[in-house]
Amino acid sequence: MEAFLSNIDRVVDGFSWTVRLTLLSALFSFVLGVLLTAMRVSPVPLLRGLSTAYVEGIRNTPLTLVLLFCGLGLNSALGLSMADSVAWDVFWWAVIGLSAYTACFVSESLRAGINTIPLGQVEAARSLGLTFTQNLRLIVIPQALRTVVGPLGSVLIALTKNTTVASVAGLGVQEASREMKLMFDQGIAPVLPTFVGFAIGFLILVLPMGYFFGWLAKRVAVVR
Amino acid sequence: MSTQTSVLFDAPGPKARARNVLYTAIALVVFVVGLATLYLGFNQTLRDREASLFDPATWAVNPSGQWAASKWEPFLRPATWTDYVIPGLQNTLTAALTASVLALVFGLVFGIGRLSERWWVRAASGAVVEFFRGIPLLMLIFFTMALPIVAYQLFDIPPGTFQVTALAAVVTGLTLYNGSVLAEVFRAGILAVPKGQSEAAQAIGMTRTQRMWVILIPQAVTAMMPAIVAQLVVLLKDSALGYIIAFPELLRSFTLLATRESNVIPAAIICAVIYIIINLALSRVAIWLERRNARRGKPSAKPTDALDAPLRLGTATGAAGASVAVEPTVQEPLPDTLSEDERTGPGDDSDDGAPRDGRD
Numbered sequence: 001m002e003a004f005l006s007n008i009d010r011v012v013d014g015f016s017w018t019v020r021l022t023l024l025s026a027l028f029s030f031v032l033g034v035l036l037t038a039m040r041v042s043p044v045p046l047l048r049g050l051s052t053a054y055v056e057g058i059r060n061t062p063l064t065l066v067l068l069f070c071g072l073g074l075n076s077a078l079g080l081s082m083a084d085s086v087a088w089d090v091f092w093w094a095v096i097g098l099s100a101y102t103a104c105f106v107s108e109s110l111r112a113g114i115n116t117i118p119l120g121q122v123e124a125a126r127s128l129g130l131t132f133t134q135n136l137r138l139i140v141i142p143q144a145l146r147t148v149v150g151p152l153g154s155v156l157i158a159l160t161k162n163t164t165v166a167s168v169a170g171l172g173v174q175e176a177s178r179e180m181k182l183m184f185d186q187g188i189a190p191v192l193p194t195f196v197g198f199a200i201g202f203l204i205l206v207l208p209m210g211y212f213f214g215w216l217a218k219r220v221a222v223v224r
Numbered sequence: 225m226s227t228q229t230s231v232l233f234d235a236p237g238p239k240a241r242a243r244n245v246l247y248t249a250i251a252l253v254v255f256v257v258g259l260a261t262l263y264l265g266f267n268q269t270l271r272d273r274e275a276s277l278f279d280p281a282t283w284a285v286n287p288s289g290q291w292a293a294s295k296w297e298p299f300l301r302p303a304t305w306t307d308y309v310i311p312g313l314q315n316t317l318t319a320a321l322t323a324s325v326l327a328l329v330f331g332l333v334f335g336i337g338r339l340s341e342r343w344w345v346r347a348a349s350g351a352v353v354e355f356f357r358g359i360p361l362l363m364l365i366f367f368t369m370a371l372p373i374v375a376y377q378l379f380d381i382p383p384g385t386f387q388v389t390a391l392a393a394v395v396t397g398l399t400l401y402n403g404s405v406l407a408e409v410f411r412a413g414i415l416a417v418p419k420g421q422s423e424a425a426q427a428i429g430m431t432r433t434q435r436m437w438v439i440l441i442p443q444a445v446t447a448m449m450p451a452i453v454a455q456l457v458v459l460l461k462d463s464a465l466g467y468i469i470a471f472p473e474l475l476r477s478f479t480l481l482a483t484r485e486s487n488v489i490p491a492a493i494i495c496a497v498i499y500i501i502i503n504l505a506l507s508r509v510a511i512w513l514e515r516r517n518a519r520r521g522k523p524s525a526k527p528t529d530a531l532d533a534p535l536r537l538g539t540a541t542g543a544a545g546a547s548v549a550v551e552p553t554v555q556e557p558l559p560d561t562l563s564e565d566e567r568t569g570p571g572d573d574s575d576d577g578a579p580r581d582g583r584d
Contacts, residue, residue: 043232043233044248044251047248050251062463062499063464064465064467065492065495065496068475068492072482073488073492074265078265132232135232135233136232140232161360162360164362165465168468177362181366184370191367191373191374192374192377195363195366195367198363199355199363202358202359203359206358206359207358
């Protein structure tokens with residue numbers, strides 16, 4: 001255990017990348033997810049079709065493939081450099097991939113939330129003369145968001161765990177699981193304590209999230 | 225879906241129709257620009273020379289770009305399929321099937337364990353399930369791969385005594401993770417069976433084990449079937465993580481092929497299509513099961529009640545219209561399923577933390 005603790009700075013460094021990946025991807029995937037949901041329920045058939053195709057397509061593709069596509073395909077084919085250093089460049093590509101993937105699940109949760117809103121709410125809003133956008137912005141999305149706090153928390157937790165896939169070849173973000181693998185391979189600390197240490201790190205990240213969102217879901221629940 | 229969404233807006237009048245046309249045009253432009261960017265990017269004409277967007281040569285298929293026929297031609301050769309795709313698919317399916325069976329067993333054991341009468345069985349099962357659900361699958365796979373090192377470091381078993389194959393590592397990881405999620409599904413399903421069922425069984429003198437296996441589990445499994453299938457879709461998708469530890473599954477074969485033929489983009493597209501077809505087919509099965517459950521009249525354990533929403537994501541396409549209960553806690557109390565004395569029964573600690581799995 002001492003050998004592991006003496007390398008604690010590497011552990012912290014790994015988790016710092018994990019947290020950064022999680023926070024930024026959560027932000028972008030939430031925005032994209034709301035947009036996809038709005039498109040999915042919009043009156044414009046083309047928007048509906050695009051959103052459906054995107055969500056169904058990406059959702060059924062393994063995350064590993066999505067990230068590989070970002071790392072090997074887009075990154076090299078488009079020749080876009082997102083940042084000066086390689087570490088940040090791959091980081092941003094990983095954020096793009098994770099956001100693109102997670103947005104599907106955000107969108108699906110939100111859409112399920114929209115389905116729980118009683119028809120009377122929407123009909124009342126329409127009879128007051130609210131337009132589709134007003135209806136969505138003022139009536140539907142606020143209620144849907146409150147309903148899906150719990151599921152969105154699950155999506156965030158899944159995202160936190162999914163950041164480990166960003167260590168995939170072609171990206172190789174130096175996040176926690178990659179750091180763990182490197183520590184295994186370099187033999188600088190015994191494997192079992194290292195694994196337990198990193199596992200505890202993830203549990204520290206994930207368990208409070210679960211309790212927080214469980215609490216929040218109860219707090220903001222719409223009483224009907 | 226169509227009936228649901230059309231409630232959000234009125235039948236369009238002239239102004240709304242004009243606006244919809246405008247939105248369609250904008251969306252079309254954005255979509256086409258996006259496609260064109262991808263096309264030009266993978267065509268690799270723009271970066272070679274000082275090409276302008278209006279030069280027809282920029283738009284012509286570049287023979288060294290990703291859209292050249294030669295890059296797609298490998299997929300017309302039978303050898304590509306027999307040497308790369310089929311073996312990869314076989315490995316993916318082997319891993320996924322083995323892990324599915326093991327995960328179901330694992331889930332059943334620990335799901336029942338969490339409902340045990342003995343507190344230490346409950347506590348131990350709860351700890352196992354929460355642990356494996358809380359840490360990333362990839363870490364489990366890495367750790368399984370490193371087991372020979374662990375054996376050497378802890379028990380002085382010389383390295384090379386035993387090897388962990390990539391397949392074993394993938395299957396172990398998938399089993400532990402998805403088994404833990406399935407344990408929660410089974411537990412929720414068992415808890416959602418009306419209490420009268422268990423009481424009636426008790427009244428006719430069944431033992432606890434009999435009640436569990438003869439009365440509760442069959443009903444729970446039937447009700448939870450859509451969620452179980454959805455989780456198996458997740459499992460199949462996650463088997464692609466084997467790529468990272470060089471397990472020769474579908475994704476790995478495609479990257480090998482892509483390296484050999486240097487056709488990253490065609491390989492990625494075809495690989496994605498294969499995964500999408502398999503997963504969509506499995507999702508259809510889940511939807512079909514859900515509808516069949518709904519058709520059967522009132523199932524004794526309502527599938528929508530006790531489910532964690534993310535598990536249902538695979539199935540909640542909304543087409544059935546039945547999949548609306550996202551978050552159990554905000555629905556009105558369902559008198560016949562989860563009454564409060566059920567919650568004070570075994571496994572009472574988990575209600576608040578419930579909706580937080582579903583890797584995907």
